[in-house]
Amino acid sequence: MLDVLDINRDYDLFIQRIKKKTNINLQLYKEDQMKRRLTAYKTRKGFRTFDDFFKAMMQNEQLYEDFLNHMTINVTEFFRNPSRWGVLEKNILPQILKGKRRIRCWSAACSTGEEPYSLALMLSSFFEWQDIRILATDINHQVIARAKEGKYKEEALKNVPSSMKDRFFEHRDGHYEITATVRKSVQFRQQNLLSDPFESGFDLIICRNVLIYFTDEAKVQLFKKFSRALNPGGYLFVGGSEQIYQPQKYQLEETDTFFYKKTQERWTW
Ligand SMILES: C[S@@+](CC[C@H](N)C(=O)[O-])C[C@H]1O[C@@H](n2cnc3c(N)ncnc32)[C@H](O)[C@@H]1O
Structure with a gap:
């Protein structure tokens, strides 16, 4: 014993x-x-x-x-928490897009790809497909491989409007395969958020349902890195129960529940 x-x-x-x-x-x-x-x-x-x-x-x-x-823990689905995606579409994207021909987005901890593909589908009503470029990263190489394949069970699509489902998925052999056009708009890469360097110049970073697993110390470091990776006026979109305590410490301002706007060009830490 x-x-x-x-x-x-x-x-x-x-x-x-x-x-x-x-x-x-x-x-x-x-x-x-x-x-x-x-x-x-x-x-x-x-x-x-x-x-x-x-x-x-x-x-x-x-x-x-x-x-x-x-x-x-790779649980995910398209348009997870649909009401938040509604806020992204109606309130946040129009602010980010003001005066821009294209934007730079990152889905951090993207799991099997439903999140970055949801974003691509949403952006397709604002941009031409060739102007949509989304970086999507995850620590787990197996989920990245599945994301690149883009094949999903019907349950994963329960929040996808049927018009989108018809246009952007092919139903074959019991699964739904996302079309090549959508696939090409997302670049997948393996990355550990807790130890690898970040790219910068993003207008939107989505990082949802992974922060909850990290210690407070790890989250502080991560919020600093996300803030640095954002352009001024860019947004960080987090998951339910991942609200940031004292966002101003990271030059972030909560403009809507789960959405944080980068307020300053320079960081002071
Ligand atoms: C619950 S899923 C969230 C997927 C998606 N963001 C969503 O909200 O539906 C959590 C993802 O975080 C990834 N993950 C866990 N630790 C990570 C780390 N240190 N760096 C990057 N990704 C990580 C896991 O591999 C998993 O795919």
Whole structure:
């Protein structure tokens, strides 16, 4: 029987090994939540200790890939929380677009692509397709591969208006495949938000339903990096329960629930 100290040591060693293997630092994720999630997963897979689990993963590629998927939590759908996308379309985009022929957008932690493709579909009523360029990133290479494929089950499309569904998806072999025109407007790339550098010059950054997993310290660093990556007047769009405490510290102003406008050209930290 392991005592509490052994259990903690076993977990600590595991997250060190994961960091070495994947460069993912689980210490920057909320510990209680992550530990509970991974402990339940390891037990469900039939392992008593994280040591046994790690060793087994090193012998079994599928177990390792399944673990990565479980750890990163990839749940998503098109136009997730539709009312917020309505605000984006009606209130925020018109402000960003004033006087612009094209805008630069980033979907950070994009999972299997539903979020950046939703944005592309929305932008298509403002721009020509060849003028739409969206960067989409995620830490998990498997979800990036699926996003590039652009094949979805019907449930993922439940918030897509039927006119869009008809125009931009092909229904074949039991799934919906997004058309090449939409696919070409999104550039997918693997990126760890907690350790990799960011590009800059964005007018809109969407980062939703991932901040909740990070520690407060990690979030502070991330908000600074997002603010630097935004053009003045650009917007950060976050998920439900991810509101920013004291946004002015990052030269951000909350103009609508979950939408933050970059207020100044220069940062002072
Ligand atoms: C719940 S999904 C959110 C997807 C989409 N943004 C949405 O709101 O529907 C969380 C995504 O965050 C990604 N993720 C987790 N940690 C990350 C990190 N450190 N850097 C980049 N992406 C990360 C996961 O791989 C997963 O695809």
